[in-house]
Amino acid sequence: MAQQEIANSIFPDIPREIPAVNKEGNFNPLWSLGFSSLFQALQKNFKNEGILFPPLTSAQAAQIASLYTKYYIPSPVALPPGVQDISGQTIYNTTISAPQIFIISYNSQRQVTGARWWTFTIT
Numbered sequence: 001m002a003q004q005e006i007a008n009s010i011f012p013d014i015p016r017e018i019p020a021v022n023k024e025g026n027f028n029p030l031w032s033l034g035f036s037s038l039f040q041a042l043q044k045n046f047k048n049e050g051i052l053f054p055p056l057t058s059a060q061a062a063q064i065a066s067l068y069t070k071y072y073i074p075s076p077v078a079l080p081p082g083v084q085d086i087s088g089q090t091i092y093n094t095t096i097s098a099p100q101i102f103i104i105s106y107n108s109q110r111q112v113t114g115a116r117w118w119t120f121t122i123t
Contacts, residue, residue, distance in 0.1 A: 058095035061117050068104060068115035076111035
């Protein structure tokens with residue numbers, strides 16, 4: 001059985017090679033960058049209401065979907081190593097004012113048969 005790849009986190013990992021602070025008590029550059037990246041990710045993706053779906057236009061969503069077209073047109077093939085299955089990723093499509101989820105469909109041989117954004121409603 002093949003081992004499942006662990007998805008990358010949206011939050012940076014802590015720098016492990018150097019101490020957090022220098023002799024003067026100031027953050028070292030890697031730690032400062034790490035905290036800055038973390039704070040920016042939190043400010044962008046979390047609000048008082050909770051986690052936000054990233055806002056994208058229909059054109060931006062179509063551009064993402066088009067990256068997967070070559071894996072099922074003209075005939076289905078498996079995703080090559082290094083190409084992520086982003087099924088389950090959600091966006092808020094600002095063009096149609098609706099949330100969408102990305103789904104990649106496969107046949108029994110794990111070959112891609114389709115990839116698209118599906119609009120859904122939250123009730």
